[in-house]
Amino acid sequence: MKAMVIKKFGDPSVFEIAEIPKPKVIPGHVLIQVKATSVNPIDTKVRSGVVSAVAPAFPAVLHGDVAGVVIEVGEGVTNIKVGDEVYGCAGGFKETGGALAEYMLADARLISHKPKNLTMAQAAALPLVTITAWESLYNRANLQSGQTVLVHAATGGVGHVAIQLAKLAGARVFTTASSSEKASIGKRLGADVVINYREQSVEEYVKKYTNGNGFEIVFDTVGGENLDRSFQAAAPFGTVLGIAARSTHDLSPLHAKALTLHITFMLLKILNKDLRQEYGEILQKVTKLVEEGKLYPLVHEKTFTFDQVSEAHSLLESNKAIGKIVLTNEW
Numbered sequence: 001m002k003a004m005v006i007k008k009f010g011d012p013s014v015f016e017i018a019e020i021p022k023p024k025v026i027p028g029h030v031l032i033q034v035k036a037t038s039v040n041p042i043d044t045k046v047r048s049g050v051v052s053a054v055a056p057a058f059p060a061v062l063h064g065d066v067a068g069v070v071i072e073v074g075e076g077v078t079n080i081k082v083g084d085e086v087y088g089c090a091g092g093f094k095e096t097g098g099a100l101a102e103y104m105l106a107d108a109r110l111i112s113h114k115p116k117n118l119t120m121a122q123a124a125a126l127p128l129v130t131i132t133a134w135e136s137l138y139n140r141a142n143l144q145s146g147q148t149v150l151v152h153a154a155t156g157g158v159g160h161v162a163i164q165l166a167k168l169a170g171a172r173v174f175t176t177a178s179s180s181e182k183a184s185i186g187k188r189l190g191a192d193v194v195i196n197y198r199e200q201s202v203e204e205y206v207k208k209y210t211n212g213n214g215f216e217i218v219f220d221t222v223g224g225e226n227l228d229r230s231f232q233a234a235a236p237f238g239t240v241l242g243i244a245a246r247s248t249h250d251l252s253p254l255h256a257k258a259l260t261l262h263i264t265f266m267l268l269k270i271l272n273k274d275l276r277q278e279y280g281e282i283l284q285k286v287t288k289l290v291e292e293g294k295l296y297p298l299v300h301e302k303t304f305t306f307d308q309v310s311e312a313h314s315l316l317e318s319n320k321a322i323g324k325i326v327l328t329n330e331w
Contacts, residue, residue: 002331003101004309005059009049012313015100018059023097023105030080030108031072032090036124037099037306038065039316039325040157041244042267043092047313050246054093054267061098064089064270066106067114067124068329077108085114088283089127093267099124100306102331109276112283115290118297125297125324126290127283129157132266133165133219134282136241140262141217145170150215150233152176154186154194155322158221158243160298163189168294171217174209182322185298202232214238214257223247234259298323305330 001022006014025031043063045051056062067087070080080086088111092098097105114123136158137143149166153159154175166173167190175191177183183194195205206214214235220227223244230240231253239260254261269275289295304312304327312325 001102003061004306005061005100006047007059009047009052009055011048012044012310012317014047015310015313017307020059020061020101022103025072025074025105027075028077028108029074029105030070030077030086030111031074032066032068032086032104032106032111033071034066034099034101034104034329035068035120036326036328037063037067038125038128038327039063039309039312040065040128041316042128044313044317046093054271056092056094056096056098061101062092063099064092064267065124065127066090066099066104066111067120068104071103074108080108080111080113085120086111087114087123087127088112089131089266089270089279091270094271096270100309100327102329107273107276109280110270112280112287115287117291117293121303121326121328122297122299125157125299125326126161126286127279128266129324130161130165130286130295131279131282132158132243132264133162134286135266136219136243136262136264137162137165137169137217140264141239141241143169143171143217146172147216148172148174148210148235149217149219150174150176150230151191151219151221152226152230153221154189154191155182155298156221157324159219160185160189160323161295162219162221163191164295166219167191168289174215185322189298202229206233210235217241220244228253231257231259300325303328 090106090110149171151162154177176197186194218230219241220230236257
């Protein structure tokens with residue numbers, strides 16, 4: 001089968017087209033004819049070698065997010081049949097095959113039936129970011145109705161889903177954006193208040209919107225210095241959620257406010273085979289929400305093909321994309 005592979009770590013130019021063996025179906029797994037995938041920051045980190053410990057062996061097929069049609073079903077799989085349209089985050093990491101290929105072998109526990117009202121490209125935008133937001137807000141923070149939540153990066157992959165999930169839980173949702181265009185998207189996604197972080201400091205917006213008390217839950221989807229800003233924005237006894245914490249920080253603000261810090265690294269439950277069932281179960285709930293019109297993906301205006309994956313990675317790393325960058329299989 002055709003695949004876009006990397007034979008070494010590096011910049012986006014390391015991708016090349018190759019002919020590799022088509023995976024054989026094994027018990028508990030399904031073989032998916034890949035229709036679409038999307039790019040996540042973790043994919044660029046695997047490609048560049050930043051997280052080489054979770055990278056597949058060379059020649060490596062990357063990308064976890066997949067949408068496609070099941071063409072073979074392994075022994076023991078009862079909830080999925082040949083011909084089903086499915087989606088999930090099911091590989092592209094250590095000891096798994098990725099989605100940048102004609103076919104992908106996926107553990108059936110990691111996938112779910114695709115929402116009927118989404119295209120393949122739209123569906124491929126959702127799995128990793130939605131699972132990450134769900135794990136963070138619902139499972140780690142135990143978000144309750146009426147709480148104040150600040151979501152950083154309204155139009156980011158995880159951010160745009162987090163706004164919707166927080167609103168569905170009955171929270172009062174605040175979000176940050178860098179432009180009026182992104183602010184209007186944040187409002188459309190359901191945010192009660194959108195803060196232009198280039199025009200207001202953390203101190204200013206905490207004073208304006210919380211009377212200086214801070215937000216009960218702060219979801220940092222950016223990392224780096226923004227994690228420090230999240231500590232600053234959180235209320236005493238509040239919760240800070242992070243998804244990018246490979247960095248060094250002064251934790252004294254956590255102590256001063258008695259904050260709780262939760263880090264979500266969603267790959268762990270893919271790498272730990274005993275925990276995979278949870279992700280398929282989350283996606284089943286997500287499918288229902290999408291089909292009910294309560295959740296939808298924000299997709300970047302330009303769609304790429306698999307052989308344009310280098311361009312797609314470059315765009316994500318430029319920080320100029322709005323929403324998820326998706327790629328469709330034209331082979």
